[in-house]
Amino acid sequence: MKKVNYRHSTSRQLLFCVAFLFSFTFFGFAQEQAADSSATEQSGGGDAAAASSSDALGDAAAGKELFNTLCASCHKPYSESIGPALNGVTSRRSIDWIHSWVHNSSALIASGDAEAKAIFEEYNQTQMPAFPQLSNDDINNILAYVEQPKPEPKAAAAGAASGEQGGGSGGGVSVNVILGILVFVLVVLLVVLFLVNKTLRNFADASGIVLPQKEQRKPIWKAFVENQFLLVVTTIFVLLSVGYFAYGFLMQVGIDQGYQPIQPIHYSHRIHAGDNQIECKYCHSSARVSKHSGIPSLNVCMNCHKAISEVAPETATEEYSKEYYDKEIAKLYDAVGWDPATRTYSGEEKPVKWVKIHNLPDFVYFNHSQHVSVAGVECQHCHGQIQEMEIVHQEAPLTMGWCINCHRETNVKMEGNEYYEKIHEELSKKYGVEELTAAQMGGIECGKCHY
Numbered sequence: 249m250k251k252v253n254y255r256h257s258t259s260r261q262l263l264f265c266v267a268f269l270f271s272f273t274f275f276g277f278a279q280e281q282a283a284d285s286s287a288t289e290q291s292g293g294g295d296a297a298a299a300s301s302s303d304a305l306g307d308a309a310a311g312k313e314l315f316n317t318l319c320a321s322c323h324k325p326y327s328e329s330i331g332p333a334l335n336g337v338t339s340r341r342s343i344d345w346i347h348s349w350v351h352n353s354s355a356l357i358a359s360g361d362a363e364a365k366a367i368f369e370e371y372n373q374t375q376m377p378a379f380p381q382l383s384n385d386d387i388n389n390i391l392a393y394v395e396q397p398k399p400e401p402k403a404a405a406a407g408a409a410s411g412e413q414g415g416g417s418g419g420g421v422s423v424n425v426i427l428g429i430l431v432f433v434l435v436v437l438l439v440v441l442f443l444v445n446k447t448l449r450n451f452a453d454a455s456g457i458v459l460p461q462k463e464q465r466k467p468i469w470k471a472f473v474e475n476q477f478l479l480v481v482t483t484i485f486v487l488l489s490v491g492y493f494a495y496g497f498l499m500q501v502g503i504d505q506g507y508q509p510i511q512p513i514h515y516s517h518r519i520h521a522g523d524n525q526i527e528c529k530y531c532h533s534s535a536r537v538s539k540h541s542g543i544p545s546l547n548v549c550m551n552c553h554k555a556i557s558e559v560a561p562e563t564a565t566e567e568y569s570k571e572y573y574d575k576e577i578a579k580l581y582d583a584v585g586w587d588p589a590t591r592t593y594s595g596e597e598k599p600v601k602w603v604k605i606h607n608l609p610d611f612v613y614f615n616h617s618q619h620v621s622v623a624g625v626e627c628q629h630c631h632g633q634i635q636e637m638e639i640v641h642q643e644a645p646l647t648m649g650w651c652i653n654c655h656r657e658t659n660v661k662m663e664g665n666e667y668y669e670k671i672h673e674e675l676s677k678k679y680g681v682e683e684l685t686a687a688q689m690g691g692i693e694c695g696k697c698h699y
Contacts, residue, residue, distance in 0.1 A: 311393030334394040508641035522635035655691035
């Protein structure tokens with residue numbers, strides 16, 4: 249009889265490796281927890297000190313309301329606008345000086361105050377309005393608001409929270425480490441089973457035991473070919489499937505539903521049309537009077553972004569940080585040649601190559617003004633919930649069948665619409681109905697869209 253190897257070596261190696269992995273994991277986790285706690289204490293201490301200094305000035309909540317009402321058009325807490333950034337102003341100027349400046353800056357400049365004259369000259373002799381109606385307490389409340397520490401972007405805070413949750417799962421052990429251990433154990437089990445199988449076969453050979461041989465069977469492909477009924481049924485099924493999928497593929501040619509290109513400057517409809525409730529036709533003004541909705545001029549963007557050089561921290565998401573949005577605004581400034589530091593145009597403009605999303609074939613006629621101004625169709629009816637889209641995509645298929653179904657199901661809007669009044673009366677008598685659909689008004693005639 250042959251001597252059997254591998255008696256105890258595998259199990260001993262397995263136990264040693266598992267113990268080593270667990271000890272390494274717990275050691276690393278302890279170091280990570282210690283580092284996180286020290287970082288939390290340091291950051292928490294700094295934020296608490298800054299918060300306490302702003303609370304000593306006044307009520308930050310009341311100051312925020314006053315700031316948004318009176319100051320936000322010219323000032324920002326953490327960056328320059330028409331006027332200087334206000335965060336840190338109490339460390340640069342005395343409280344009494346700030347009170348005098350806010351109450352009547354012109355009088356302070358006329359008195360010959362050196363600091364007031366320097367600010368007046370630095371900002372292109374832009375005159376700050378006087379606010380005699382504000383009390384010293386009101387001004388202190390505003391200062392308490394602007395002296396608050398700059399908030400962290402929402403995306404960073406969410407990422408830190410998710411990281412803490414991920415690190416704390418599994419009883420303090422990383423999920424990846426646990427999965428790695430499980431994979432390692434499964435691999436070791438497979439190796440053990442292989443060695444056990446090999447050992448048993450060696451034992452059988454040494455004992456003179458003959459293992460039974462498997463009976464040779466006919467290959468399944470050969471049995472299938474010899475069965476004529478299965479062959480015919482399978483051929484018919486394959487032909488029908490090919491025809492079905494080929495028809496479906498050909499019917500999708502030219503349909504770009506879901507098309508979502510990346511634009512050269514990221515523009516968030518979620519922020520503009522959703523959070524700020526800017527009307528679609530403010531930017532796409534030609535949709536009221538023209539066949540096309542039009543691409544807004546960058547001058548339209550600058551109507552607001554002359555004073556808005558960065559987004560609010562709460563605007564950021566997990567995917568798009570505040571820094572990302574601010575860089576996109578900087579791209580706009582670069583395209584129009586705007587210098588936010590001097591608040592002047594350089595005259596060097598760069599074209600922005602926007603990517604068109606909604607495309608119709610050249611042989612199809614569609615008029616935006618007829619739908620928007622005459623029919624009163626909302627933009628969301630064709631373009632989807634545009635106010636919720638971070639990146640715009642084509643919501644509808646824009647096929648001929650989709651348009652015809654809409655014309656068959658949509659009644660003509662008659663309230664205050666004299667355009668269709670006469671023809672509506674005649675067709676209502678013809679069809680015997682009170683309300684007419686766009687199809688009954690001729691909206692599915694070929695010449696309406698193809699000519």
